[in-house]
Amino acid sequence: AQTVTQSQPEMSVQEAETVTLSCTYDTSESDYYLFWYKQPPSRQMILVIRQEAYKQQNATENRFSVNFQKAAKSFSLKISDSQLGDAAMYFCAYRSADARGSRLTFGEGTQLTVNP
């Protein structure tokens, strides 16, 4: 079974600064997807960024980028120019690429605080 580990229960960053959230995972599969989801106080799950394992290029979405190290099974999220609205719980998630693989396995989450 796949596991996802987020070793930072809480992180804080100053507004306009950069912060990196860590995520590691364990799998025996070669093809899969990795995600970062944001859950603000409203508790609505919001997709931040997605990475396909077969792509070597790191995904980017505006101020959000990932450092995907497949051999090390590491998938960190970098938030640049942090904004107050970035404050939320962030979850790293894994999904198999097979036909039954739409289910997500989530990490424990990292609570991000953005200080003005």
Add this chain to the structure above:
Amino acid sequence: GAVVSQHPSWVICKSGTSVKIECRSLDFQATTMFWYRQFPKQSLMLMATSNEGSKATYEQGVEKDKFLINHASLTLSTLTVTSAHPEDSSFYICSAPREKLFFGSGTQLSVL
């Protein structure tokens, strides 16, 4: 874009009663839907996979008779918490896959 609608947003019930939560895919058909449970400040834990026209698949440790799942149409899945007890109080979230996974807005269940 695709939207998943979940109702109710919150519900308070007495111990021993049953509560039904609905999850609808509004502009696409979902043969599969996922039900997650989330305790405060914890991660989402998959409870079961709802399959249209067939039985749901439950994760290990989830009581099938307590958490009844019905996926009667391609746009609707329901989760019924039967004979609810205070320990069933939690945040329940549904999701449906399309080109990506779409989440409902969740249901906070409080059992008194």
